[in-house]
Amino acid sequence: MRYIVIGAGAVGGTIGARLFQGGHEVVLIARGAHYEALKRDGLRLLTPDSTETLPVPAADGPVPTRDGDVLIVATKSQDTVAALAPWSSDLPVVCAQNGVANERMALRRFERVYGMCVWLPAQIPAPGTIAAHAYPYSGMLHVGRYPQGVDELGEQIVTDLGKHGLVAHASDDVMRWKYLKLLGNLGNAVEALVGHAPGMAELAESARAEARTVLDRAGIAYHTPEEEAAVRGHKVDARPIEGVERGGGSSWQSLARGSGSIEADYLNGEIVLIGREHGVPAPVNETLRREANRVARERLAPGSMTPEQVRALIDARSASGSR
Template identity: 55%
Template sequence: MRYIIIGAGAVGGAIGGRLAESGREVVLVARGAHYEALREGGLRLATPDGRGTHLLPVVNDPGQLGELRADDVLVLAVKTQDSIAALDPWGHRPVAGGGTAAERLPLVCAQNGVASERLALRRFRHVYGMCVWLPAIHLEPGSVSAAGTPLTGILHIGCYPSGSDETARRISADLEKSRFDSPVVEDVMRWKYAKLLANLANSIVAVTGLLTSDEGLALYRRARAEGDAALAAAGIEAVGDEEEKEFRGDKITLEHFDGSERTGGSSWQSLNRGTGTIEADYLNGEIALLGRLNGVPTPVNDALQRIANTFARQRRAAGSMTVAELTALVDEMAQ
């Protein structure tokens, strides 16, 4: 199988680099300065067990690959707000032996949130969800670091909307030879909804920095309580905290191998890079959507969604608001 990583940032770069290290064939898809850096100098991947440069094929347009292969696997690893733009160039591409990518190839959504799988299924017949627990950072073109050890990440995979098949098992086997735990599950969205609830903290981290203070944790708990209520009203089951904790165990610990402190997650990185967009619409905004559909008030998530989007749009610096200021603003907006 050849893995085409659509979005070779923190998650995509870590998955692609680890797959390449275990001898799997990988193509990276990137854009802008990151594409140029990957093309000219390769993917620089730093992990607790060392630093390496992977000279992998890299494209910024599927036309550069020509006809796709029947054994290709498309791995979508962009932020959800970029999913449609990232997918549109790939669906109509011809595949060796006949048909198109949308008709024949597996598409794995290795992303936060729960919306991309549905977006993808409108275009692709064979969609797989992936719940991503992978602490990784991408701040500079051409460079990705992943601090997890002894495993780099945990990547639950399953068919969307549910089920499993031989393709999922083959992808899992390749990942498990590449420093990942990758359970094949029948209910992958149940795991992704649990991750969604955890990711409601992303906007708080992006705006204020690491979630370490009692005040910051209190704000997250308010957002999480709304999330729990919205999922319950919608009849959506998520993996519980105890089940998740028991499964993860000590499979991943963070090792600050470069001497630096752990920086923020995916939303924090978006603000840090000044991308102009952030995934809040598909994290806090997912809870807001479920709340509106099911008559559940979600004022804290509504406010966090708006504040995070304002930060991204205005390209305000990550971590530039105090938790006290954010809490006061949320309370004001929630009235």
């Protein structure tokens, strides 16, 4: 079985590297300077206890496919449709992404779709280099067929992922894990907007509390942090890597790169959408969604706002009664 990783950034590159180390055939799909470095020098994987350069094949676009290929898409959610468009719909797709919308987007074209809930702190400190900060394993991954169930292929994917440097679990209701992860990711926009200023944690918890109300009203099930802690233990604790300054989360990194886009529509915006469908206002998440998109569009640096500025916008939206 060959794994084609579409979007071989920090998360996708780490998964691809660990699969390659486990003896599997892997192709990394990347672009720009990152692709050029991967093609020229291989993938340089930094972890808290090792540095390795791996000769993983890389491409900057679709490659000829064959029976037995598995697509792992690890792009940001706003890029999912475009990223999957060139690929054969006969192939199975694993959505190794934040948010809960990607699987449904993929299912419009692909019959076999698998959700993957990813806990994997990593970043790209330089083109061709990935720093995977978790220890003793680089990440913990829950995998299941979408919308639910575990089949033979899903079991094989879990086995392959668990061969080297990753912890993988088969889940017959993987979206419960992904909704829990969504709750955690609602703080991404907060971190991107205000950095780690005093008041950041309170803003993030406001977004999560509002989201729990929305999900509960909609009857959407999600695992609890206690269940996560019991499964996770200390298998993927973030640790420093010598010579690498750890930056923020994925949304923070989007602003730091000046990419012009951010994932907030599929994180905070998902809560807004569900709230609108069920008549539950979500002014905190709507404000975070709007402001995160604005700062990304204007290519402002992470931490460009203060918590007080964001809170004032939330209060104004709440007072207006807007959903």
